[in-house]
Amino acid sequence: MTVHRVAFLVFDGMKMLDVSGPAEVLAEANTLGARYSLRYASPSGEPVRTSIGTYLPVDSAAADLAVDTLVVSGGDRLVTEPIPADLTEAVRRVHARTSRLVSICTGTFVLAAAGLLSGRRATTHWRHARLLARAHPDIHVDPDALFVEDGGIFTSAGVTAGIDLALSLVERDHGADLAREVARGLVMFMQRPGGQSQFSASLKGSVPRTLALRGVTDLISAQPALEHTADSLAAFVGVSTRHLTRLFHTELGTTPAKFVEQVRLDHAKALLDSGRSVAESARAAGFGSAETLRRTFVARLGVSPGHYKARFATTRSARPGPRSKERPGHEAEV
Template sequence: MAGDHRVVFVVFDGMKMLDLAGPAEVFAEANLFGARYALRRVSPSGKPVLTSTGMELPVDGTAEDGPGAGPDTVIVVGGDVLATHPVPPELITTIQSFRPRARRMVSICTGSFALAAAGVLAGRRATTHWRHARLLACAHPDVHVQPDALFVEDDGVFTSAGVSAGIDLALALVEQDHGPDLARDVARGLVMFMQRPGGQSQFSAPLEAKPPRTPTLRRIVDLIAAQPALDHTVSTLARRVAVSPRHLARLFATELNTTPAKYVEQVRLDHAKVLLAAGHGVAETARVAGFGSAETMRRTFTARLGISPSQYRTRFATTGPGRQKPGNDR
């Protein structure tokens, strides 16, 4: 219909259902408040696709089908297959056919791999699921990957982090189209944040570094992981393995691409996240994880994750109604 904002979802075999369903619900909710989003699904072949859940998803045709005018927004959904296998040539062709016709190009989660393969992200800032951010940066060095962002806009090209971050991005698109008041109505209707605080780091798994090759460094990182609350200054660590602080710092830089202090802080942060998710109090967690004080831990959480320890525990300790235990929180 004339006046509609045409949104096209590009889907493929192995796609994640939530990468489509989440943003689509945001647009559908926006229509209840006066927006006019017209949603279509296309696949490279025009045939139904098999989603990651095993469900078959019907589509409305191919990129060449539909209204004569080009779409306003093209959204490429994600799927684990995009990060584990080469992007299919027919999917790349579909994206490239939309590029000159669409006002906005969008990817959800690992859909960024498809946009990158199609050349859409060359020279641009972008993000993807935290688990695959390093791979995206290695596979496409011309893309400036922002690993902690929930979503990124760069001159009309939008990319989002994993799964539910696609819902955050869709809400941002609604706000761009219709202003904050309508977007706020949508957020209230869907019981979601207008702007979720923090970045992807608050959701990521504990440190996933490869074991060091050097036996000396391996002993040190094993000790830090086993007893994060010990005194782990660089001079103390160096004395434990009978090397100079400068040599130890060189080992950390060469093999782990970090400093001893930053590595220790990351390990303590990872321990604290696990403890808080298990329901431990902030003061107890700060002591056991090696931060020394709740205030020091709070500063680290705020700087690294964008939220406080108590906020982290509230979000991740339980999905039940009694989310907070009484205790030492700040």
């Protein structure tokens, strides 16, 4: 079996889990018969200080790499400061000599700054997806995907989604059976339920500039259970329905109906997080019935309200009842 050479491009401030998570997936695959060689490089060849304060030694400078897959880690500074020129140049040079380019979380911003995502689909951490779309309108940003592939370039969503992407790469390289054994060994899903929208707080920071639109969005946010229609909302602030619809599109990139649904969805998520039942959350958020809430959750988040509540309400495991205990010799499915 041919060795597949993988290099992680790292830099000061890189998020440690963006490297250690995918690297552990590949290392686990090696114990099951895969042959990945793992190397670590920085633009200068010098060790880098990671997000957790430790120093990560590297094997070489990026210019010296000869690899099959390049993985670009993310870091908080990539969305608050200009991308270092040596980082984008390193990505361009190595990409020209690789068959596969991968970014983890905000590492997508490095690929974008290097001009490698123009006209392509890509994703990044849900918190920064809007910024990526604004800064690079030539990129088709998918804010919900856990990872995206377009023309041999792979981008992943926030942090742990890099682990999901690495497992997908193992499946591409070695098949589903080996990838499944990796998932079992690392106690992870082969395919995580739902997209990253289930983790997001999508409306935070969306403050309209226009006074009339702000009045409407404040009303919806304060009383999501009211029967909000485009006509009633327009009448509330004394503008035409057509004008209000145009304001929603121009300032928020959505329609009144979609905005109302998103506010109700966020409200329902918060109620479920606080321990309210699915039926209670549906009524209080304005969905009317648990079934309507369920359909919206599945359509927008890819999971049911019950599964969402179980996943996010607490870190404590439910104590198994007599019927849910595993029998000896039977492993729980991953």
